[in-house]
Amino acid sequence: MEPSPRTATSNPPVAASATAANLGERDLVRRSASTIPPPARQLEPVAKLIDVSKCIGCKACQSACVEWNDTKPGLETNTGIYENPHDLTPDMFTLMRFTEWENPQSGNLEWLIRKDGCMHCEDPGCLKACPAPGAIVQYSNGIVDFIHENCIGCGYCIKGCPFNIPRISKVDHTAYKCTLCSDRVAVGQGPACAKACPTHAISFGTKEDMKTLADSRIEDLKSRGYENAGLYDPPGVGGTHVMYVLHHNDQPEIYSGLPKDPKVSPVVNAWKGMAKYVGFAAMGLAAAAGMLHSAFTGPNRVTREDEEKAEDLVKEKT
Amino acid sequence: MATTSIEKEDAIHPGKPVVVSRYNLGARVNHWITAISLILLALSGLAFFHPSLFFLTGLFGGGQEARAFHPWIGVLLFFSFAGLFIRFWRANLPEKSDREWLAHANDAIAGNEEKLPEAGRYNPIQKFNFWVMSLLIIALIVTGIAIWDQYFFDWTTIPQKRVAVLLHSLAAVALICIWIVHVYAVIWARGTLRAMTRGSVTGGWAWRHHRRWLKELAEHHRFKKPATPAE
Ligand code: HEM
Ligand code: SF4
Numbered sequence: 225m226e227p228s229p230r231t232a233t234s235n236p237p238v239a240a241s242a243t244a245a246n247l248g249e250r251d252l253v254r255r256s257a258s259t260i261p262p263p264a265r266q267l268e269p270v271a272k273l274i275d276v277s278k279c280i281g282c283k284a285c286q287s288a289c290v291e292w293n294d295t296k297p298g299l300e301t302n303t304g305i306y307e308n309p310h311d312l313t314p315d316m317f318t319l320m321r322f323t324e325w326e327n328p329q330s331g332n333l334e335w336l337i338r339k340d341g342c343m344h345c346e347d348p349g350c351l352k353a354c355p356a357p358g359a360i361v362q363y364s365n366g367i368v369d370f371i372h373e374n375c376i377g378c379g380y381c382i383k384g385c386p387f388n389i390p391r392i393s394k395v396d397h398t399a400y401k402c403t404l405c406s407d408r409v410a411v412g413q414g415p416a417c418a419k420a421c422p423t424h425a426i427s428f429g430t431k432e433d434m435k436t437l438a439d440s441r442i443e444d445l446k447s448r449g450y451e452n453a454g455l456y457d458p459p460g461v462g463g464t465h466v467m468y469v470l471h472h473n474d475q476p477e478i479y480s481g482l483p484k485d486p487k488v489s490p491v492v493n494a495w496k497g498m499a500k501y502v503g504f505a506a507m508g509l510a511a512a513a514g515m516l517h518s519a520f521t522g523p524n525r526v527t528r529e530d531e532e533k534a535e536d537l538v539k540e541k542t
Numbered sequence: 543m544a545t546t547s548i549e550k551e552d553a554i555h556p557g558k559p560v561v562v563s564r565y566n567l568g569a570r571v572n573h574w575i576t577a578i579s580l581i582l583l584a585l586s587g588l589a590f591f592h593p594s595l596f597f598l599t600g601l602f603g604g605g606q607e608a609r610a611f612h613p614w615i616g617v618l619l620f621f622s623f624a625g626l627f628i629r630f631w632r633a634n635l636p637e638k639s640d641r642e643w644l645a646h647a648n649d650a651i652a653g654n655e656e657k658l659p660e661a662g663r664y665n666p667i668q669k670f671n672f673w674v675m676s677l678l679i680i681a682l683i684v685t686g687i688a689i690w691d692q693y694f695f696d697w698t699t700i701p702q703k704r705v706a707v708l709l710h711s712l713a714a715v716a717l718i719c720i721w722i723v724h725v726y727a728v729i730w731a732r733g734t735l736r737a738m739t740r741g742s743v744t745g746g747w748a749w750r751h752h753r754r755w756l757k758e759l760a761e762h763h764r765f766k767k768p769a770t771p772a773e
Contacts, residue, residue, distance in 0.1 A: 534745025
């Protein structure tokens with residue numbers, strides 16, 4: 225296995241760790257609407273770990289994301305809530321979502337802040353739904369990336385995604401979302417958001433390292449009374465390459481609607497599976513029925529007799 | 543009422559052979575706009591339906607273009623078909639004799655039309671196609687708008703969009719099947735295509751396939767000057 229960056233808390237200097245640029249064609253494990261040969265090599269799976277219990281909601285990560293990706297989220301009006309902008313947009317790939325939650329056990333008001341964005345599912349619904357060859361790819365290290373020149377802007381990825389993440393740009397009509405800074409990871413750097421986080425609530429490294437780090441954090445939270453603290457790495461989508469440490473892992477929904485058991489919708493599976501077989505079979509049968517019918521009955525021709533009958537009828541009436 | 547089967551433009555031109563006007567120019571133009579938009583929709587839609595057909599986007603200038611044009615062609619189809627619907631819905635209303643005709647549907651399929659009750663302007667299979675096409679096109683415009691994210695994203699929720707895109711693809715498949723049957727039937731029953739090209743059929747064609755229609759026209763003295771001897 226090819227090593228991946230191990231930048232659990234901070235980033236290595238560029239020169240010291242610069243690995244040969246990876247994440248090219250040969251590192252693809254999946255390519256939308258395409259069948260591809262297995263990758264030439266296996267990169268070590270990576271993950272971003274977001275420790276919700278450490279986040280102070282400063283949005284440095286959001287700023288870093290905007291800066292690195294050079295996006296320009298428009299100015300919005302203040303409607304009295306902390307989210308800014310008010311939702312993920314084609315120019316805002318990550319968004320701090322704030323919830324004021326009253327803990328029924330302790331009676332405490334808890335301020336839950338979750339950094340929303342693409343989860344980089346091991347089994348990505350967006351990629352499954354995408355009809356355009358190569359518009360969505362998954363690398364062997366787990367990163368799911370949108371390749372804009374292949375995107376047709378149909379919005380199928382939005383229907384496939386169990387987390388409501390992709391957004392279509394009104395400017396170039398292609399889909400945008402967090403890239404997990406694939407362009408940085410390709411050269412041995414961690415994502416911009418992880419680099420900017422002042423509390424180390426965002427870490428990046430191999431998925432294995434991130435799980436170990438999460439374990440120590442969970443142990444700490446448990447020792448401080450959060451008995452349901454746990455790691456959010458939902459198995460319904462094969463696990464994710466963006467994971468959360470949640471103090472209330474038994475009820476992820478309280479964190480601005482984080483789904484408890486996300487899966488690719490059965491409707492999407494039916495559309496991308498059964499519907500294709502039924503569709504081709506039905507159209508094939510209709511065409512075959514026509515050919516068989518024509519082979520067995522031959523054309524239905526108007527006869528001389530028919531014409532005469534019509535002429536007689538007309539004569540009779542005129 | 544039997545007379546419902548006659549349309550304004552229908553008329554017998556006595557002669558040898560007898561010629562019967564069936565579709566005026568407006569109806570024919572309307573039909574061909576519908577037909578062309580349906581084919582373009584099937585081609586662009588199938589391109590998104592399965593990766594093996596994605597190359598069809600090339601006919602429209604690329605994926606982005608096919609994605610952008612498809613729903614607009616759909617709007618054209620909807621209004622164009624609405625035109626056909628307004629023209630022909632009366633003649634497609636079911637009537638009593640349809641039941642008996644359908645009881646002999648196997649004779650119809652075998653081409654033994656002498657065994658069938660005389661058909662009016664449309665036979666029950668044509669009527670069935672007409673109503674199913676109407677329903678499918680309504681289903682396609684409704685589900686199509688639900689997934690037309692460029693303009694109507696906020697009109698539906700994501701779970702609704704998922705159902706809509708599934709139904710849209712199934713309705714499209716059903717419409718394409720009905721369309722195959724329709725086109726096949728036109729080719730099978732020789733002498734039918736000219737109804738939509740020249741606008742008329744021969745008396746023998748009308749006698750063979752839509753005898754009651756022909757008789758009703760004669761009964762109502764819907765005669766016009768002999769057609770210009772075309773052939
Ligand atoms: C009547 C109005 C219609 C509208 C507004 C409409 C709209 C749409 C939209 C928005 C899409 C998604 C791709 C895109 O954004 O271009 C789509 C996909 C599709 N459309 Fe339509 N459409 C219509 C009619 C039709 C018709 C008549 C057919 C076939 C004869 C058809 C076949 C398809 C197919 C096969 C797909 C792909 C579904 C899939 O990916 O599984 N559509 N349509
Ligand atoms: S909008 Fe989404 S599903 Fe459609 S082509 Fe682009 S990436 Fe694929």
